[in-house]
Each structure stands twice: as C-alpha cells, then as structure tokens.
Amino acid sequence: MTHLEIANSSVMAMLCGFTILVVLLQPILFLILGVKRGHELDMTDAEMREAAVSSAVFSILPSLPIIISYLILVPSLGRYFPWLRLSVVGSASYETMAANMAAENFGLESITVPDIPADIFIGIVFVVTVSILGGNIFNLFFLKTYDKKVQVLKGKNAALVPIITTAMFLGLYGTMATPYLTNVTNVTAWAAILGAGVSALIIGKIAQKVKGLKEFSLALSMIVGMLLSCVVNQLM
Amino acid sequence: MKNMTYDDKVYLLGRSTVLLALIAFASVPFGLSMAFNSPIDWPVVIEATLPIFLTFAISAVCENLSYAPIIGPGALYMACVTGNVSNMKIPAAVNAMEVAGVEPGSDKANVISIIAVAASTFVTTAVLFLGMLFLAPLFEPVYNNEFLRPAFDNVVPALFGAILFPYIAKYPKQAILPIVLPIILILIVGRTFFSTYQSYIMMLVIILSGVYSYMLHKKGMI
Numbered sequence: 001m002t003h004l005e006i007a008n009s010s011v012m013a014m015l016c017g018f019t020i021l022v023v024l025l026q027p028i029l030f031l032i033l034g035v036k037r038g039h040e041l042d043m044t045d046a047e048m049r050e051a052a053v054s055s056a057v058f059s060i061l062p063s064l065p066i067i068i069s070y071l072i073l074v075p076s077l078g079r080y081f082p083w084l085r086l087s088v089v090g091s092a093s094y095e096t097m098a099a100n101m102a103a104e105n106f107g108l109e110s111i112t113v114p115d116i117p118a119d120i121f122i123g124i125v126f127v128v129t130v131s132i133l134g135g136n137i138f139n140l141f142f143l144k145t146y147d148k149k150v151q152v153l154k155g156k157n158a159a160l161v162p163i164i165t166t167a168m169f170l171g172l173y174g175t176m177a178t179p180y181l182t183n184v185t186n187v188t189a190w191a192a193i194l195g196a197g198v199s200a201l202i203i204g205k206i207a208q209k210v211k212g213l214k215e216f217s218l219a220l221s222m223i224v225g226m227l228l229s230c231v232v233n234q235l236m
Numbered sequence: 237m238k239n240m241t242y243d244d245k246v247y248l249l250g251r252s253t254v255l256l257a258l259i260a261f262a263s264v265p266f267g268l269s270m271a272f273n274s275p276i277d278w279p280v281v282i283e284a285t286l287p288i289f290l291t292f293a294i295s296a297v298c299e300n301l302s303y304a305p306i307i308g309p310g311a312l313y314m315a316c317v318t319g320n321v322s323n324m325k326i327p328a329a330v331n332a333m334e335v336a337g338v339e340p341g342s343d344k345a346n347v348i349s350i351i352a353v354a355a356s357t358f359v360t361t362a363v364l365f366l367g368m369l370f371l372a373p374l375f376e377p378v379y380n381n382e383f384l385r386p387a388f389d390n391v392v393p394a395l396f397g398a399i400l401f402p403y404i405a406k407y408p409k410q411a412i413l414p415i416v417l418p419i420i421l422i423l424i425v426g427r428t429f430f431s432t433y434q435s436y437i438m439m440l441v442i443i444l445s446g447v448y449s450y451m452l453h454k455k456g457m458i
Contacts, residue, residue: 009271012264022256024361026256026313027353028354031354051355054331055352055355058328059328062320064375067363067372070368071373084264087318087365089317102288123277130262131292134296136257136317138296140254143304144250146304147309162342163458165305166340167410167446168442170407170410172303175438175441176434178430179430180396196395196401199398201401217335218398222395225397230383232386
C-alpha cells in the first residue's frame with residue numbers, strides 16, 4: 001500500500017473531517033459565551049454583528065493564498081491531510097518544512113519521493129501534527145496564570161490600559177512590517193503597503209459620514225493596496 | 237458553573253476545548269496507525285519531533301505572551317488552535333475593536349475579539365472546505381494570472397499598511413519608537429538574523445514600546 005492510498009483513503013477523510021468538526025466546536029461555544037457577556041456589558045446585537053461581519057469579510061482575503069498552499073501540498077500529502085493542516089494551526093511553509101524534516105529523519109530524500117512506506121508516512125503525519133502544538137500546550141497549562149497576572153496589572157493601572165495595549169499593538173505590527181518596509185528592492189510590496197495604508201486613511205475619513213462603510217474599510221483598503229502592487233508590477 | 241465568574245468560564249471553556257482539539261489532532265496519526273495496522277516507530281518519531289517542536293514552541297510562547305494582553309485569553313485560546321494568528325486573527329480582532337469603537341484592552345474589547353476570531357475561524361474553515369471540494373483548481377488560474385499574481389503575493393504587506401497607517405495617524409507620538417526601533421534593529425543585525433529571531437525581537441519591541449508610551453503618558457505628552 002502506497003502512502004497516497006492511505007492519504008486519499010476514506011479513513012483519512014473521516015479522521016480529518018472529524019478533527020475539523022471538533023475544532024469548530026470551540027468558536028461556536030466561545031461565540032455563545034461572548035455574546036452573552038456582551039449583553040451583560042450592555043453591548044447591542046448590532047454592534048456585535050458589525051464586528052462579526054467586518055471580521056468575516058476581511059478574513060476572506062488572507063484565506064485565498066491558503067487555497068493555493070493547499071494545491072501545493074496535495075501531490076505529496078494527498079487530498080485530506082493538507083485540508084486539515086491548513087484549517088488548523090500551522091501554515092503552508094511550516095507543513096512543508098516539518099514534513100520534509102520528518103521525511104529526512106526517516107531516511108527519505110524528501111517528502112516528494114513516490115511510494116513512501118505506510119509506517120513512515122504515518123510517522124510523518126505524527127511529526128507534522130505534534131511539532132506545532134507548543135503554543136497550544138502553553139495555553140492549556142499557563143495562559144490562565146499569565147492572564148490573571150495581566151489582569152492584576154491592568155486593575156492597578158486602569159487609565160493606562162488602552163495606552164499600553166495600543167503601544168503593544170504598534171510594537172507587534174511595527175516589528176512584523178519591518179522586513180517589508182526595509183526591503184527597497186521589493187517595490188510591489190511597497191506599493192501594497194502604501195496603497196492600502198493611504199486608502200485606509202481616506203476610507204476611514206469617508207466612513208465617518210457613510211454608514212456601514214467602516215465594517216469594510218480594512219478589506220477594501222487591502223484590495224486597493226493589492227491592486228496597486230499589480231499595476232506597479234506591470235509598469236516596471 | 238452558575239457561580240463562576242466570566243473570566244473563569246473563559247479559562248474553563250478555553251482549556252477544555254484546547255484539550256479536546258489536541259486529542260482530535262492526535263487521533264489522526266493514531267487512527268491511521270490502527271486502521272492500517274502499522275505501528276508507530278517511537279524512537280525515530282520522537283527524535284524527529286523534538287527539535288522541530290522546541291524551535292516552534294519557544295517562539296510560540298513568546299508570541300502568546302505578547303498577544304494575550306492585546307486580544308484577551310478567550311480569543312487567544314481559539315486563535316492558536318486554528319492558526320494564522322498574526323496575519324488574520326489579531327488583525328481581525330483589532331479591526332473589530334476599531335469598528336465597534338471599544339477601548340483596546342477593555343472587557344468589551346475582549347468580547348469583540350472573541351466574536352471577531354470566531355467569525356474569522358468560520359470563514360477560513362469554510363473557504364478551505366470549498367477549496368478542498370472544488371474551489372482550489374478553479375481558483376488556480378486566477379492566482380497564476382500574470383497581472384493579478386502580485387496581488388496574492390502581497391496580501392500581508394497590504395494588511396500591514398491598512399492596519400498600521402490609521403494607527404500611526406491616530407497615535408503619532410506613540411508610534412515613533414515601535415516603527416523606528418525595529419527598522420534600526422534590522423539594519424544593525426541584518427535581515428536573516430531579524431527574521432530568524434523575529435518572535436524574540438517582537439517581544440522586546442513590544443515591551444520597549446509599552447515603556448516608551450508609559451513615559452510619554454507620565455510626562456503628559458499623550
């Protein structure tokens with residue numbers, strides 16, 4: 001039995017489908033808890049719906065490249081495992097890297113070789129699945145303790161909370177944007193940053209007057225930035 | 237259950253659903269091993285898992301410590317199970333806070349984050365499910381279209397621009413250090429070092445950015 005027969009088997013389909021269903025329980029339960037808490041805090045359904053719609057619309061854009069990552073992984077890992085892996089923790093680059101490292105450990109040249117023996121393929125599935133779970137294991141055991149400490153700090157400095165949270169957020173995205181901001185050779189990325197950034201400012205201004213636009217501001221600005229990078233690419 | 241505080245409910249729900257997810261994840265290799273009657277070769281598997289696990293675990297912990305105060309624990313439990321935290325879940329949460337007009341770090345902000353991350357999870361899962369069923373091959377020519385290709389290569393920079401510019405415009409004084417410091421750092425240490433140790437650098441920048449904003453506040457400048 002070749003590894004792709006296992007990977008495309010109905011057992012694999014069921015295991016992956018079952019796992020995704022279990023994973024989906026979490027946002028459903030949290031959504032119920034969150035909406036209930038929102039009502040306790042005097043938030044309206046409309047406010048919460050806006051937040052949900054805005055997030056849902058925005059999330060379509062970063063999901064699109066993931067579909068392509070799926071196509072890239074299918075030839076070596078079959079139809080179902082990449083579906084599961086990209087639906088849960090991990091990323092296309094992680095899956096490829098972990099699968100390759102595991103394959104090498106098992107004495108294969110890489111994950112792309114044909115006819116991997118069953119036991120080795122299942123071993124690779126194990127390695128790819130487990131190696132990325134550090135963050136979740138941390139959350140399982142330590143997030144509660146850490147969050148309680150954060151809450152105590154927040155309680156003592158209530159006036160500072162929004163300022164510090166904003167500062168943390170700026171630090172987070174300042175750091176993540178830096179490799180793009182400093183790469184002067186990647187002009188299309190620059191065009192995307194500038195196009196999206198400037199249109200976010202403009203759409204933000206217009207949204208103060210036009211009701212309902214604010215929800216789509218992030219997604220729209222990103223589309224402008226992405227299209228500008230296409231135009232700049234053509235001009236070069 | 238009735239007498240529990242909201243926070244305790246979040247911890248309980250978060251921990252139990254994370255545990256459930258971990259068990260479900262593990263069921264895939266174990267299920268295959270049983271179904272195809274093929275035992276797992278433990279020494280080799282552990283030898284392969286450990287180094288990758290440790291590499292990712294250390295940076296994941298740094299990231300979670302940084303994310304938790306921003307989006308709150310409920311959203312973080314969820315975000316980490318489904319992944320794409322920095323390029324989808326956090327921006328979704330922060331954008332939703334902005335749309336709802338709630339103060340970052342507040343109780344309301346945590347509720348909005350939970351709703352945002354849940355909505356985002358449903359969308360990605362649905363898109364990928366459709367991708368697996370039929371969408372992926374249909375989308376491929378669009379993705380590989382010569383004119384449109386840069387658009388899909390630049391989703392992340394576009395996201396950073398759309399998220400950062402309004403924040404810089406709104407909080408110009410607070411933004412100086414967190415924007416300039418990492419740029420100076422990457423020029424000193426080089427791109428490879430920066431991207432290899434980005435989680436650690438991020439944590440450092442976040443802490444310094446917090447201290448810097450605290451000082452601005454103390455001096456009455458913000």
